[in-house]
Amino acid sequence: xxxxxxxxxxxCPYCVAAKNFLKSRGLGYQEVRVDTDPAARALMMERTxxxxxxxxxxxxxxxxxxxxxxALDRSGGLAPLVEASP
Numbered sequence: 001x002x003x004x005x006x007x008x009x010x011x012c013p014y015c016v017a018a019k020n021f022l023k024s025r026g027l028g029y030q031e032v033r034v035d036t037d038p039a040a041r042a043l044m045m046e047r048t049x050x051x052x053x054x055x056x057x058x059x060x061x062x063x064x065x066x067x068x069x070x071a072l073d074r075s076g077g078l079a080p081l082v083e084a085s086p
Contacts, residue, residue, distance in 0.1 A: 001028065002082045007044040007055040009035035014066040015054045021069060027082065029056075059084050 004022060006029050008015035022029050034041035034053060048055045048062055056063040058081050063069050072078045 002059050002084075003057075004029035005032060005057045006030070007032045007034050007040065007048075008053050009033065011035075012053050018054045018056060018066040018069055021066070021073075025073070025078070025082075058082060 004027055006015070006018060006022075008018075008031055010033065019029070019031075032040050032044070034044055044053075044055055045051060047057075050065075052065060054065055056065065056069055058078075061081060063072055063081070069078070072081070
């Protein structure tokens with residue numbers, strides 16, 4: 001199973017869309033809530049240089065947000081990333 005980490009907040013519609021997308025692809029994920037954990041937000045910003053959510057990592061590779069996740073899938077890049085060893 002691939003390691004999927006998603007930084008998110010409770011009220012983010014793109015986070016909900018990303019969760020639903022990942023579920024539709026049969027992928028589980030570890031959710032890191034940055035709205036309740038300032039240290040997690042700081043780590044997310046350090047790792048991504050972004051402040052927006054969601055921020056998604058698959059097997060250690062930063063995918064980006066929801067729109068980048070969907071674009072990666074449409075371009076055929078998601079399956080190889082998911083299948084790679086973490």
